[in-house]
Amino acid sequence: MLLRGGLRLMKNRTAIRLTLFVLTIGILISSWKYFNKKDSYYAYVANTGDGTISVIDTEMDEVIETIKVDDEISDGIAANPMNNEVYTANYRKGVLNIIDGINFNIKEKLELGRNIHGIDVSPDGKFLYVTSGDLQEGEEFNYIMIY
Numbered sequence: 001m002l003l004r005g006g007l008r009l010m011k012n013r014t015a016i017r018l019t020l021f022v023l024t025i026g027i028l029i030s031s032w033k034y035f036n037k038k039d040s041y042y043a044y045v046a047n048t049g050d051g052t053i054s055v056i057d058t059e060m061d062e063v064i065e066t067i068k069v070d071d072e073i074s075d076g077i078a079a080n081p082m083n084n085e086v087y088t089a090n091y092r093k094g095v096l097n098i099i100d101g102i103n104f105n106i107k108e109k110l111e112l113g114r115n116i117h118g119i120d121v122s123p124d125g126k127f128l129y130v131t132s133g134d135l136q137e138g139e140e141f142n143y144i145m146i147y
Contacts, residue, residue: 078119127147
């Protein structure tokens with residue numbers, strides 16, 4: 001009888017060890033997928049009223065970061081995968097923000113002195129297009145800048 005109890009205890013320990021092993025492997029695989037950013041695609045959403053950008057990992061389908069940019073930002077936002085940058089602006093202040101797409105911090109703020117609404121990147125990633133979204137007349141309101 002002692003032998004049977006000992007076998008049962010041994011089987012239970014083996015089952016526990018196997019379960020812990022499988023859980024550990026699962027956690028490592030999940031962690032690797034989370035931290036292996038090369039395989040992830042991000043969506044950037046401008047939250048205009050609170051001046052933030054939500055970074056969404058499209059594979060995990062969850063917000064992984066919220067970047068505080070300014071007190072408000074325009075709807076215009078663009079990402080350049082060629083140099084891992086994200087661009088947004090403060091419409092009223094005329095400031096273009098360049099954000100590091102890996103560390104999610106603001107790399108540079110360029111004061112353009114004009115309202116900024118539309119932002120886009122050329123397909124080859126070499127040019128940034130910035131435009132106004134104002135309906136007023138005049139060169140300061142209706143323009144396209146190319147960087």
